[in-house]
Amino acid sequence: MQDKRLPADLGIDLNEQDCSRLHLLNEELRQAERWITRRSGEMVAAYGLATAQTRHTDRLDEDVELIATVLFLLRKNHPDFDPRRHGVVTRIDIPILPTTLREDNVHCDDARTAWPFRDRREYWCPLFLDLYERALQKDIAKVLSIGALCIDIALIQQQLRSW
Structure with missing residues (x-):
């Protein structure tokens, strides 16, 4: 059976199965970004209602942080996977509040790197x-x-x- 590899000039030597995994992870992370945006918006609104304060005042009674933590876990068929252990590959903490971070576009939502594979229609999402x-x-x-x-x-x- 012939090994289906991508051209070496792309700088990444992956087979089609690996490319498919990257496509899937990229799409899952796009969905995660949308969920984080929606959920954090709901939490900011709920916090504002509960405290009767807006985040745009000069002074708050509390120092508040809203953080999204994304844990990346080993796939179950990975050789290092052990169901008795946590299997965390890495984690990313995404600060949502204070709002000044959002205004500076910390996530660089407009910066996209082109997908380096054959179809070139895909883009890496910022979380990827x-x-x-x-x-x-x-x-x-x-x-x-x-x-x-x-x-x-x-x-x-x-x-x-x-005091």
Whole structure:
């Protein structure tokens, strides 16, 4: 059986199965981005209603952070997978509040890197870029080992007291 590999001039030597895994992970991360955006918006609105304050005031009674944590887990058929262990490949913490981070476009939503494979219609989503470039430092073997995501959005509050 002939080995179906991509041309070497792309800089990434992957078979079609690996390319398919990357396509799937990229799509899952796009969906995760949309879920995080929707859920964090709901949590910010709920917090504003509960405290009767807006995030745009100069002074808040509390120091508040809203953080989305994405855990990247080993796929079940990976040789290192052990059901008795957590199987975390890496994690990414995405700050949602304070709002100044969103205004500066921390996630670089408009910066897209072209998909380096044959179809060239696909684009890496920002969360995939963050995973590949920053969290896993371009280690494609680790990216290919991912088979599941766990997303948690937590509201962290600290009350400030001064005198």
